[in-house]
Amino acid sequence: MARARSSSSSPAAPAGRAPRRASPARGAVPDLDRVIHERTRLAIVAALAAQSPLSFRDLKTLLGATDGNLSVHARRLEEAGYVAAAKSFEGRIPRTQYRLTADGRRAFERYLDHLEALVKHARG
Amino acid sequence: MDPTRFRSQPDQPPDVGGRAIDNLRFIRETMEKAIAFTAVPGWGGVGMGVTAVAAALLSTLARTPEEWLGVWLVEAFVAFSIGAWAMARKARRAGATLFSGPARRFLLMLSPPLFAGAVVTLALARAGQTALLPGMWLLLYGTAVATGGAFAVRIVPAMGIVFMLLGCLTLVCPPSWGTAFLACGFGGLQIGVGVVIARRHGG
Numbered sequence: 001m002a003r004a005r006s007s008s009s010s011p012a013a014p015a016g017r018a019p020r021r022a023s024p025a026r027g028a029v030p031d032l033d034r035v036i037h038e039r040t041r042l043a044i045v046a047a048l049a050a051q052s053p054l055s056f057r058d059l060k061t062l063l064g065a066t067d068g069n070l071s072v073h074a075r076r077l078e079e080a081g082y083v084a085a086a087k088s089f090e091g092r093i094p095r096t097q098y099r100l101t102a103d104g105r106r107a108f109e110r111y112l113d114h115l116e117a118l119v120k121h122a123r124g
Numbered sequence: 125m126d127p128t129r130f131r132s133q134p135d136q137p138p139d140v141g142g143r144a145i146d147n148l149r150f151i152r153e154t155m156e157k158a159i160a161f162t163a164v165p166g167w168g169g170v171g172m173g174v175t176a177v178a179a180a181l182l183s184t185l186a187r188t189p190e191e192w193l194g195v196w197l198v199e200a201f202v203a204f205s206i207g208a209w210a211m212a213r214k215a216r217r218a219g220a221t222l223f224s225g226p227a228r229r230f231l232l233m234l235s236p237p238l239f240a241g242a243v244v245t246l247a248l249a250r251a252g253q254t255a256l257l258p259g260m261w262l263l264l265y266g267t268a269v270a271t272g273g274a275f276a277v278r279i280v281p282a283m284g285i286v287f288m289l290l291g292c293l294t295l296v297c298p299p300s301w302g303t304a305f306l307a308c309g310f311g312g313l314q315i316g317v318g319v320v321i322a323r324r325h326g327g
Contacts, residue, residue, distance in 0.1 A: 025236035042147070042152045051162045055324065058277060062161050063154075112151070115144045122141020 035080045036111045040065060040073040045082060045108050048100040053086070056096040074098060082107055159167070159215065160275045163230050166322025168210020172203040173315030180307035189254040196257075203310070214327055234272035237264045256295070258302030262309045263291025277325055283317045 026040060035043055043063045055063070060070050077083035082104030086097045100108070186192035211230075241264035248256050266277035266287025273280030287309055294305040 039150075044149065046151045046154040047158035049159040051325075054158070054162075058325070061278070062157055090277065112148070115148050118144035119148070121140050122139075122144070 053097040053099040162325040164280050165210035165214045168319045169314050169318025171206045176310035234268045237268035255299035258306045259291050260297035
């Protein structure tokens with residue numbers, strides 16, 4: 001259990017820090033990707049994995065997030081290279097469309113594998 | 125759920141497996157919501173709209189109410205087939221099927237008003253009241269879209285409400301305007317909204 005605890009001690013890395021990747025060498029249950037592990041970012045990535053692209057407004061409605069909260073977490077995912085944002089204008093209204101990058105999809109799949117590994121590990 | 129759920133508690137061993145299962149469940153629910161949000165096929169709507177315009181033009185050539193009804197019944201079948209195919213295609217692209225999860229829920233919510241529409245169509249046709257059909261169709265199709273699209277992008281339930289208003293308007297206007305209202309609703313409105321959905325919400 002100590003290994004599992006160490007793999008999940010902090011839900012999110014501070015903004016600007018490079019994403020912490022898995023280190024399978026440490027044991028059977030690797031570290032979770034801290035960038036994705038934070039709840040709002042996990043929801044953004046999961047939504048974009050199912051349906052890409054989604055606009056800022058769609059994501060806000062879908063996740064029930066505030067503008068500020070969604071902006072901060074989307075930017076964090078952009079910095080990690082997991083999400084790409086395309087900005088445009090509709091008339092005078094700015095519009096941002098998000099999509100999951102290939103890196104983001106791989107990271108999400110890795111994260112799912114890690115969760116499954118945690119479940120298997122806990123079940124013995 | 126608390127984002128700090130994986131943080132260990134000092135006095136208790138962490139239920140890591142349970143928390144991982146919770147997270148997997150959260151991911152699945154979020155993905156289902158995202159699929160439901162954009163499950164309505166935009167290009168399918170455009171296709172349905174185009175066939176509706178064609179049906180409206182064709183139905184103006186009908187010499188009897190029965191011929192007029194026949195044209196629209198064929199159109200209903202064609203439009204339903206296009207819609208179902210387009211929705212299945214969009215669901216498949218999102219890794220789902222038409223009869224699982226969000227798409228299934230959408231179809232279940234869509235079906236009762238459409239079934240009611242079919243029954244009332246039969247009853248009104250037998251009573252020779254075909255002049256009431258355009259308003260009733262627009263009203264009940266609007267109800268189906270508004271309820272079926274309750275969890276979809278906002279433009280979908282909004283389109284349903286516009287259909288309902290159009291249906292109400294059709295019922296109070298002269299019966300001879302019925303086909304024109306059908307062309308506006310099933311044709312123009314559906315094509316316009318379909319293009320917006322296709323461009324903004326993944327096809």
